[in-house]
Amino acid sequence: xxxxxMFNTFKAAxxxxxxxxQDKRFLWILMAAVSLFMVILAHSVFQIWLYMRPCEQCVxxxxxxxxxxxxxxxxxxxxxxxxxxxxxYALAFWGTIQGIGYSLKLNKxxxxxxxxxxxxxxxxxxxxTFPFHLPLDKWFPEWFKPTGDCGYDNPxxxxxxxxxxxxxxxxxxxxxxxxxWPPSHFMNMAQACLITFGICLLxxxxxxACWLLTLWRKHKTHEVSPHxxxxxxx
Amino acid sequence: MYGNIAKKLVKSxxxxxxxxxxxxxxxxxxxxxxxxxxxxxxxxxxxxxFSYDCPFCYKYDKQVTPKVVPRLPADLQFRPFHLKTKGKxxxxxxxxxxxxxxxxxxxxxxxxxxxxxxxxxxxxKMAYYNAYHDKKERWDAGPDAYLQTGLNAVGMTRAEFDKExxxxxxxxxxxxxxxxxxxxxxxxxxxxxxNGKYLIMTKSITSVDSMxxxxxxxxxx
Numbered sequence: 001x002x003x004x005x006m007f008n009t010f011k012a013a014x015x016x017x018x019x020x021x022q023d024k025r026f027l028w029i030l031m032a033a034v035s036l037f038m039v040i041l042a043h044s045v046f047q048i049w050l051y052m053r054p055c056e057q058c059v060x061x062x063x064x065x066x067x068x069x070x071x072x073x074x075x076x077x078x079x080x081x082x083x084x085x086x087x088x089y090a091l092a093f094w095g096t097i098q099g100i101g102y103s104l105k106l107n108k109x110x111x112x113x114x115x116x117x118x119x120x121x122x123x124x125x126x127x128x129t130f131p132f133h134l135p136l137d138k139w140f141p142e143w144f145k146p147t148g149d150c151g152y153d154n155p156x157x158x159x160x161x162x163x164x165x166x167x168x169x170x171x172x173x174x175x176x177x178x179x180x181w182p183p184s185h186f187m188n189m190a191q192a193c194l195i196t197f198g199i200c201l202l203x204x205x206x207x208x209a210c211w212l213l214t215l216w217r218k219h220k221t222h223e224v225s226p227h228x229x230x231x232x233x234x
Numbered sequence: 235m236y237g238n239i240a241k242k243l244v245k246s247x248x249x250x251x252x253x254x255x256x257x258x259x260x261x262x263x264x265x266x267x268x269x270x271x272x273x274x275x276x277x278x279x280x281x282x283x284f285s286y287d288c289p290f291c292y293k294y295d296k297q298v299t300p301k302v303v304p305r306l307p308a309d310l311q312f313r314p315f316h317l318k319t320k321g322k323x324x325x326x327x328x329x330x331x332x333x334x335x336x337x338x339x340x341x342x343x344x345x346x347x348x349x350x351x352x353x354x355x356x357x358x359k360m361a362y363y364n365a366y367h368d369k370k371e372r373w374d375a376g377p378d379a380y381l382q383t384g385l386n387a388v389g390m391t392r393a394e395f396d397k398e399x400x401x402x403x404x405x406x407x408x409x410x411x412x413x414x415x416x417x418x419x420x421x422x423x424x425x426x427x428x429n430g431k432y433l434i435m436t437k438s439i440t441s442v443d444s445m446x447x448x449x450x451x452x453x454x455x
Binding site: 056112113116118119120121122123124125126127149151152154156158159160 | 287288289290291293294297298319320367370372374375418419421422423424435436437439440441
């Protein structure tokens with residue numbers, strides 16, 4: 001289909017078009033890919049390469065992204081199957097909602113940690129408690145064991161490590177912690193995660209609403225049709 | 235008709251005020267929790283569990299605890315517990331802090347003087363906070379380098395420390411401090427425990443005054 005054609009079908013029937021999209025693999029794979037990208041970026045780039053240690057809330061945020069990734073993968077197996085789709089939606093919604101909660105909490109801690117008012121929040125706990133008491137920090141310590149402190153994500157370079165020029169430049173760039181634009185401390189990590197989860201939730205909600213609406217409409221036409229048949233038969 | 239509405243309004247406002255006044259009391263679960271495993275021999279104490287490797291402990295030690303401790307009721311003893319399970323050098327930190335606390339006591343410092351300038355414990359603690367949190371020192375050279383930071387801050391030699399850490403009083407203190415872990419894992423550190431039984435929920439503390447009020451209430455529970 002050409003882009004103009006796609007746009008025209010969308011304009012003619014936006015709800016059906018969106019409902020049709022979540023029967024295809026594309027959006028599910030996109031969601032899984034975005035979630036996995038965020039976790040891998042956090043782990044491989046920031047934690048391993050740039051020595052920025054994850055905190056308690058950070059590992060929970062990773063868990064939330066993994067939930068969304070699994071949801072996306074499961075639904076993408078065969079999105080037209082209602083069971084798989086429901087599992088996908090459940091995991092994805094749960095992940096985004098949990099993720100929003102963790103991000104809000106981390107943001108509060110971050111603000112308190114960087115102000116003169118330490119009240120109203122609790123610092124980090126080095127012993128994380130994951131949903132369902134999953135011992136993820138024992139199973140995958142590299143990914144889920146908090147080694148940093150909430151609100152502080154500055155790179156901490158171990159003695160004796162020789163940084164490459166690029167590593168040196170980037171770790172210097174993030175020396176005050178992770179910000180979307182570190183020189184002006186614009187948008188901390190918690191806020192960036194919050195926005196990501198927020199966008200995912202919005203997309204999910206729209207897709208789910210369109211799907212349910214189309215299902216309901218179909219259901220209504222089905223309810224009417226037997227009656228029509230009977231009048232015709234008479 | 236307007237008079238009727240005004241009457242209703244006054245009535246409901248009075249009701250709200252009444253509810254607010256009765257709900258003001260602190261409640262279990264949101265302001266404090268009762269420890270399943272109480273800390274032994276802790277009647278009439280306020281225990282503070284802390285770690286050098288904890289930014290909120292630093293915040294509290296700068297802005298909150300020094301204001302709370304001198305205002306504690308006279309019959310409540312203040313007792314710092316260092317958590318040895320947090321931070322790479324938790325055990326070393328505990329040993330040094332225990333040695334210094336015993337020295338403070340020998341120098342005649344009372345529990346409520348532990349935030350005065352005379353306290354060696356305070357000097358070493360602040361030196362570690364400053365090195366770890368402000369200067370991002372991680373002592374990768376090993377435990378000896380870690381210890382040196384604290385020893386330098388209080389002007390103690392390594393030989394003195396090695397001798398004093400075998401003092402039975404220091405050993406007894408360290409043994410008591412082992413109770414810290416069970417407390418710390420509930421909601422992290424800093425953790426404040428009244429009478430060895432009631433753990434204050436740090437996030438519900440809104441000011442120095444509210445913290446003192448809660449401590450006073452839990453003390454006589």
